[in-house]
Amino acid sequence: MPRTTHRVEKRQLSQSESVESRLDKVAKWNLTIGIVSAVISLALLSPVACGFLLMFGFGQWAVLRAFAEQLRIQKRTAGLDYDGAISGARLEVTHYCGYCGQLLHSEHRCDACGATVVDEGAPDSL
Structure with missing residues (x-):
């Protein structure tokens, strides 16, 4: 008699990278x-140049984060x-074998x- 099984549904969170998360990065x-260049400019130039670089780096960071938001x-x-x-991850459904617990590819x-694999709605055949 051949073995039959039912699909076992498992849900897991799937995270994909979107445009707004790339903007955050x-x-x-x-x-x-900006911070690294400010430290380098402090050693080579003046504290005023360091301050401008820090403000410019922070300004770019704030604008890009606001755009992503x-x-x-x-x-x-x-x-x-x-x-x-402000978002949550989406739900991804995968099916596993009810007999051995391995991921179903077919x-x-x-x-x-x-x-x-037997459909859930179909009656079991003997």
């Missing part, structure tokens, strides 16, 4: 580069998925144990 890198708000208003501080058969 660019903003952090700009701030870091604006994208999130517009996406939320339009009812679209968005990523970042709709009809488990590759690991060879069990046939």
Whole structure:
């Protein structure tokens, strides 16, 4: 008698990188580069140049973060998925074999144990 199994549904959070999260990363890198260049300019130039570089780096960081936040708000208003501080991760559904617990790559058969996947609505055949 061939083995049969049912699909077991598991839900997990899936995080994908969106435009607003990339803008956040660019903003952090700009701030870091601004701080490093300010320290270098303090050693080579003057404290005034260091202050201007720090203000410029912070200004770029603030503008990029505000732009990313604006994208999130517009996406939320339009009812679209968005990523970042005001959003949550989306739910991803994967199916596992009810017999051996391995991930199902096929709709009809488990590759690991060879069990046939039976639809939930279909009656079991003998």
